[in-house]
Amino acid sequence: MHHHLLQSLRFCATHRRPSDGKTLHAHIHKIGLDQYGALPNTLISIYAKCGLIKDALQLFDQMPHRDQVSWASILTAYNQSNLPNRALSVFAHSFFRDCLQPDHFIFASLLNSCAALNALQIGHQVHAQFVLSPFSSDDVVKSSLVDMYAKCGSVDVARAVFDTISSKNSISLTAMISGYARSGRKSEAIELLRSMKEANLFSWTALISGLIQSGHWVGAFHLFIAMRKEGIKIIDPFILSSVIGASANLAALELGKQVHCLVLGLGFESSLYVSNSLVDMYAKCSDIIAAKTAFNSIVRKDVVSWTSIIVGLAQHGKAKEALVLYNDMISTGLNPNEVTFVGLIYACSHVGLVDKGLELFKSMVEYYGLNPSLQHYTCLLDLFSRSGHLDEAENLLNTMPFDLDEAVWASLLSACKRHGKTQMGTRIADRLMGLGPKDPSTFILLSNAYAGASMWENVAKVRNLMATMDVKKEPAYSWVHLGKESQVFYAGEPSHPMKDQMSVLLKDLDDKMRKRGYVPDTSYVLHDMGKQEKENQLFWHSERLAVAYGLLKSVPGSVIRVVKNLRVCGDCHMVLKLICSIVGREIIVRDASRFHHFKDGRCSCSDFW
């Protein structure tokens, strides 16, 4: 009798049919078998698989005799419901009250929770108990350990455990590959994958996605192509969302479009992960229109869909639209998350809606019960700074519940310069000097702040400090996308075949700009040199080279899309505003922190970045 019931229950679990499971449960309860043999434990795991954690827990609490199977089932239930912290706390509170010893199933579940929570300390403790237990040679638990250590960033410990696994299978290998890839150890990850007899889609996804997470975007694309060449069938959409993310990070619109085509060809356009990453990709590749189209085509939008488009609009300076969409989102009954508020406050600071931004911040904490992170405070700081509320900004910095880094103070210092607050600027500069600045752009700010207050001794101090510190500046470069071609330019005179034409064009533009009153702002050049030399430095900034090349080679009238690795300097920002109106072209620059849409002599960032 109960054999038949068990089979029916298992069918409900594998086919995710919670209502049939509940009917069966009612029947089992009626005939008095709900505490019989394996039935209650099976019921728990069915409820877990169907996401009905409450029902699972109720059964678990009512069981008079819980065994190890019951415990393994409830721990798995919590893990599958994305509540790994509950799993650990329930275990810590009541497991030993049942007078049981953990078995290999329980160890594996606990390690799974630790991995999800990045809880290395607790993971260590579980590891120690496992080693002392009679199950210490279990390979499945060992592969959970590998995964836990890898996810917590202890890749070498993961490898040490991995080496003790007696028969390594594709699961333990994939966990190890993922660990290497996510911590950027590319060659070790590839070597392991190549050691597999038959690497499957899981292992390739672990490799490629991990490398994308650690910033190896181009390398990941080469591997993706290699995977396709080896004929690995893409039977689920996991890898696609990662690869779309890589296109977004590279701001490679053409590449992103090709992956989009692949998505359509394989029929994965209805995957929410995929469509959400497409929205983000188009926004990051500066095609905000395509991002909106991708967003509108999502049938069942979730928080991430809404957040992606809100953040995209905010970064493109379309603050009002972002706020309108937020209201639309709320009216569908969805709750915003932490990331949504980053986008919203960012949007408010863009259009000077100080009160609205503060109101949103308040609602995030008080109404939605979310914990503000450093990013939220940074957005608030930006909100105050842009609108000239510098005292509030400084007050905020002094009361923030975070350790403040150089970038946060530098941001306030830059606002002081913008709003002509010389005295406050020198006060902030003194603080920054005490912090031991490292970033080259901070030194420019410091030097300008002291120079603006005629404190020449301090200017000299900044320069001396910089000289002794041997500040390493990441070389500035920009690239321009022209259909299938993209061209990179480093700052300085280019050694490009089209150098002469570019030079002639830039000189011509320079003449026209000066007729409109342009005077180069040499305060953005840090090196000690004469005025003429400084102007010459600015003349060859990488974003100008990329724009010049774009103007020469692009289809007339088309939008010129440029990406820069660092932030656009203030002088170049002025220059690009002038150029776009002189040549009557739209220029979109994505720099290290935001998008600048230059059109008709203006920029979407409202001159604050």
Added chain:
DNA sequence: ATAGGGTTAG
């Protein structure tokens, strides 16, 4: 009953 891969900020 236990083990591996994916999206939004920075």
